[in-house]
Amino acid sequence: MAALPEKIAPGIFRVDALPFTYAISVLLVAERDGWTLIDTGVPGSVGRITGALTALGAEPGDLRRIYLTHHHADHIGGLAGLIAWAPAVEVIAPEREAPIVAGEQPPDRRENPLLRFLDERQQMPVNPVARTVREGDIIAGFRVIATPGHTLGHTSLLHEGHGLLMTADAFGALLAKVQVGGAKVLCTDPPQAKRSAEKLVGYDFATAVLSHGQPPRDRARERLREVTARCTWA
Ligand SMILES: [Zn+2]
Numbered sequence: 746m747a748a749l750p751e752k753i754a755p756g757i758f759r760v761d762a763l764p765f766t767y768a769i770s771v772l773l774v775a776e777r778d779g780w781t782l783i784d785t786g787v788p789g790s791v792g793r794i795t796g797a798l799t800a801l802g803a804e805p806g807d808l809r810r811i812y813l814t815h816h817h818a819d820h821i822g823g824l825a826g827l828i829a830w831a832p833a834v835e836v837i838a839p840e841r842e843a844p845i846v847a848g849e850q851p852p853d854r855r856e857n858p859l860l861r862f863l864d865e866r867q868q869m870p871v872n873p874v875a876r877t878v879r880e881g882d883i884i885a886g887f888r889v890i891a892t893p894g895h896t897l898g899h900t901s902l903l904h905e906g907h908g909l910l911m912t913a914d915a916f917g918a919l920l921a922k923v924q925v926g927g928a929k930v931l932c933t934d935p936p937q938a939k940r941s942a943e944k945l946v947g948y949d950f951a952t953a954v955l956s957h958g959q960p961p962r963d964r965a966r967e968r969l970r971e972v973t974a975r976c977t978w979a
Pocket residue numbers: 815817895914
C-alpha cells in the first residue's frame with residue numbers, strides 16, 4: 746500500500762515509512778531539478794516511499810538526492826532498494842557518518858549491552874556515499890546542524906524560511922513520550938545528546954518533524970525546550 750504523503754510546508758512532504766503513523770517519518774522535498782529524500786526507513790519502506798513519490802507525480806529519474814541524517818538501520822535501511830529504483834540518485838551523508846554508511850567503519854559503540862550485542866552482529870550494508878556535508882551546508886533548503894550524541898555524527902536539519910526543524914533522532918518518541926535522543930539507551934553518548942538538544946532548541950522554528958513519534962502540534966520549540974529541561978543526563 747502506498748503511503749500518502751502529508752504536506753507540512755510548501756514543497757515538503759512527510760511520508761510514513763512503515764504502515765504505522767509516525768513510527769518512522771521520512772521527508773520528500775521538491776527542488777527545481779526533482780526530489781530530495783531525507784532518510785530511507787527500513788528495507789520494507791522502499792515501496793511506501795516510491796509509492797509516495799509516484800503519488801506526487803515523480804518518476805525514478807526525478808529522485809535526485811538522498812540525505813541520510815545518521816547511520817542507524819532504521820534510517821539507511823531503504824537505501825539499497827531506493828538506489829535500485831533510482832540508480833542515478835546521489836547519496837549524501839554527514840562527514841562522520843559516511844564511512845559507517847559505506848561499510849568502511851563499524852557502527853558507533855553503544856553503552857547498552859543488548860544493543861551493543863545486536864549492533865556487533867548487524868550486517869552493515871555497503872552503500873556508496875557520493876558527497877559528505879558538515880554543519881552549515883545546505884540540503885534541499887535545509888541547513889545541516891550537527892547534533893552529535895544519538896550517534897557521534899548525527900545531524901538535524903533546519904529550514905529557516907519555513908521555520909521547520911527536522912530533528913531526526915535528536916528528539917524522538919520511539920518508546921513513549923518525546924525524549925532527547927529518542928531514549929537514553931539509543932544514544933551513543935547521552936550527555937552529548939543533551940547538549941545537542943540544548944543547542945537545537947536555541948534555534949528559531951515553529952514546526953518540528955521527528956523521525957520517530959508524533960511531534961508537538963503547536964509551540965514545537967517551547968515543548969522541545971521543556972523536554973530538554975527535564976533531561977537529567979549530565
Ligand atoms: Zn537513530
